[in-house]
Amino acid sequence: KPHSETPPPNEPKFSQYLYFFFAPTLVYRDEYPRTERVRWMVVIRNLVEFALTIFYLTFIWESLVSPIYRVFGTQYLDRMWLVKNIIKTSISGILYLATFNYLLFHTWMNAWAEMLQFADRLFYKDWWNSTTYHMYFRTWNVIVYDWLYTYIYKDMYEIVVPYRMLSATTVFFTSAIVHEYIFAFAFGFFYPVLFILFITGFFIFFVRKTINNNLLIWLTLSLGTSILFSLQTIEFYARQNCSPHPNYYVDLFIPRSWNC
Numbered sequence: 449k450p451h452s453e454t455p456p457p458n459e460p461k462f463s464q465y466l467y468f469f470f471a472p473t474l475v476y477r478d479e480y481p482r483t484e485r486v487r488w489m490v491v492i493r494n495l496v497e498f499a500l501t502i503f504y505l506t507f508i509w510e511s512l513v514s515p516i517y518r519v520f521g522t523q524y525l526d527r528m529w530l531v532k533n534i535i536k537t538s539i540s541g542i543l544y545l546a547t548f549n550y551l552l553f554h555t556w557m558n559a560w561a562e563m564l565q566f567a568d569r570l571f572y573k574d575w576w577n578s579t580t581y582h583m584y585f586r587t588w589n590v591i592v593y594d595w596l597y598t599y600i601y602k603d604m605y606e607i608v609v610p611y612r613m614l615s616a617t618t619v620f621f622t623s624a625i626v627h628e629y630i631f632a633f634a635f636g637f638f639y640p641v642l643f644i645l646f647i648t649g650f651f652i653f654f655v656r657k658t659i660n661n662n663l664l665i666w667l668t669l670s671l672g673t674s675i676l677f678s679l680q681t682i683e684f685y686a687r688q689n690c691s692p693h694p695n696y697y698v699d700l701f702i703p704r705s706w707n708c
Contacts, residue, residue: 471566472557474595481567494559501551505544512540517681521689521708534671534678541673542666546576549588557591579662581652584669596623620650631680637687638701641679645672679705 458478460468468476516533519525553571561569573587586593596619604615624646632638649672683705690708693699 483565494555498555520685538670538674541677542670545673
């Protein structure tokens with residue numbers, strides 16, 4: 449609904465805020481659809497799958513990724529080494545992407561939804577069947593998509609400027625900045641590979657006829673994930689094997705792998 453048709457929200461109670469804080473959603477409502485009871489076997493099954501998926505992701509990292517890139521900074525490596533290994537890790541990269549999506553959006557979200565009797569379980573759609581990036585960005589993460597649409601896209605379109613291109617651009621850049629901040633915080637360094645991939649996806653998003661094939665979506669996802677995987681891992685090991693820059697802020701924002 450447009451903002452003009454939405455009634456002003458009541459001041460939330462602490463119990464409502466606390467429920468929203470743990471519920472698997474980013475869009476606040478005073479009330480959510482609820483199930484009648486908690487099915488604890490569903491909770492246990494999802495938590496067991498979550499733990500097993502963590503082990504599988506660790507196996508992919510330790511056996512397929514880490515042995516390739518841990519030598520960075522300890523010996524001379526030419527450019528062909530990087531190109532060859534980006535291609536080599538494309539399979540492990542797409543495995544990691546698909547498995548992580550299952551880990552987060554299926555096992556983790558469904559476990560919390562069941563414990564909190566949260567009835568809306570549409571955390572993702574069939575993104576694997578996408579034939580365009582326009583379809584992919586709308587289906588792979590419904591939780592964040594709903595938040596971006598509700599609080600960014602609608603506000604830009606209905607309050608700032610009624611121009612869809614500007615609203616969509618704001619959504620992309622907001623999402624790219626937030627994702628990059630999460631990566632920088634988690635890894636402890638700034639390397640905007642993900643931001644650049646987001647911007648690339650931004651241009652592909654508006655040129656819908658450029659890629660209109662499910663196989664091409666999977667190939668480009670595999671290549672993009674492999675580039676992200678490779679460059680982030682190289683920087684991770686560069687910060688273990690190479691000397692830091694004497695200036696803390698230069699060392700934080702300038703990739704050490706460029707001068708290692």
